[in-house]
Amino acid sequence: MPVFAGSHFRRLLDLARRDRLAPLYLFIGDPQETLEKAGRIVRIQEEKGALCERVDLEEVSPEDLRSLLVSPGLFGPRRLVMVRKAEILAQHKEQISPLLEPLGSGTVHLFLLASRFPEDHPLYTFALERGALVPLHLQKGRARFLAEMAERLSAEGYTMDRQVAEYFLSLVGEDYAHFRNELEKVLLYAGEKERIEKEDVEAVVTPAPETYSYLLGDTLLEEGAEAARGLLRRLLDQGDPPLVILAILENYFKRLWLLAYLFRGREDLLRETRFEVFQRTYAQALRETWPEKVPSLLERFPPYAAFRVKRHLFGLSPGFFPEVFKALYELDVSLKRDFMAPEKAFYRFFLRVQELGKKF
Structure with a gap:
């Protein structure tokens, strides 16, 4: 079988549905992704009555793995063995031949899941020539x-x-x-x-924790104080500490201020409505504005997030951000020194920012 990368993986699923399995599958990449991809093939066969045994090479030895491969199946002729941490086998070249012998029977199929694997290893060669090689880290x-x-x-x-x-x-x-x-x-x-x-x-969709760093600010600037309070309650209800939420808002407005500086003199980029064009020009603008090192708050900020939040910069005067940071300082004092109820303190801040948006 050939190398099955990217969209070609679909062919492996189609073959599994037709009961055409390779003797050896070698999945290489992120542990979660290799487990998910191999699991999709295994589930197809399990629905057809195949037995799958799952092992981790941090818990069993290569000798035990061979015993598992040669032992007779109890629930039908087809047996699948899924092996996590298969990169450990790269250290045991002398024990590989006994692992390959049972694979010629057509009744047992080996799924190796590895984060990395040397190309000069016999298992890699076997997967490439007679099995299925599935590299999952070609793109980042x-x-x-x-x-x-x-x-x-x-x-x-x-x-x-x-x-x-x-x-x-x-x-x-x-x-x-x-x-x-x-x-x-x-x-x-x-x-x-x-x-x-x-x-x-x-x-x-439940946003990842780091994405709240712009969702809360976006909601405040776009929908107003009441909508922001609704999202705030959701964060508080799920146990997010008020000081963490404060840090989220501080980072949001720092990032927005940096973007305002970036777009200064780049009106065409600020008004660009096509994301594909914006993405290319935005990356170039970052390098031109900060040739030595892009600020960390923007370095890992998704381009599409920048594309979305830039709409808040239209019509804002330079005086907006200093006033917002004064309000953030007052919010900090309310939480840390005055011990004000978090929802009340944040709502007061939301109302202040809403007023500043109308003023500037």
Whole structure:
């Protein structure tokens, strides 16, 4: 079998549905992602009656793994063995031949899940020539998530605009497990719809903690103090400490002030409505404005998030931000020195920012 990367992984699923399995699958990449991808093949076969045994090489030895492969199946002719931490096998080249012998029977299939694996290893060669090699780390960051989304949406019969996909990614952050869970929620919510809209994403996605750093500020500037208080209650109810929320707001307005500085003299970038064009120009503007080092608050800020929040900068005068930071200082004092009830203190701050928005 060839290398199955990216969208080609779909072919492995189709083959599994037709009971055509490779003797050895070698998944290489993020542990969560390898487990999820291998699990999709395994679940197809389990629904057909196959028995799957799951082991971790930090808990069993290579000798025990071989015993597992040669032992007779109890519940049918087809047996699957899924092995996590398979990179440990790279240290045991002398014990590999006994592992490969049972794979020729056609009744046992080995799934190796590794974060990395040497290309000169016999297992890698076997997977490349006679099994299935599935590298999952060819793309990094958002490109990897976008490719995964495109594959899942196509497989499930859905479509989604690029801007909606970017919005979804800006909410879920960079943790693969959270990305996968939230994508499943969106697909389930969409039901029989063919096109997934922004409203579907907003209805069910739980933002990653770091994305609240702009959602709370966005809500305040766009929908006003009352809507911001609603989101604040949600944060407080789920146990977020008031001082953490304060830090979130401080970072939000620091970031917005930095963006105001970045867009100064770049009116065309500020008014750009096409995200693809904005993304390219924005990256260049960051490098030109801070050639030595981009401020950390902007360095990891998703481009689509910057594209969204820039709308708050239209018509704001330079005097807005100093006044906001005065209000943030008063909020800090209210919480730390005066021990004011958090909701009351934050709501007073929200009302002040709302007034400043009208003034400036």
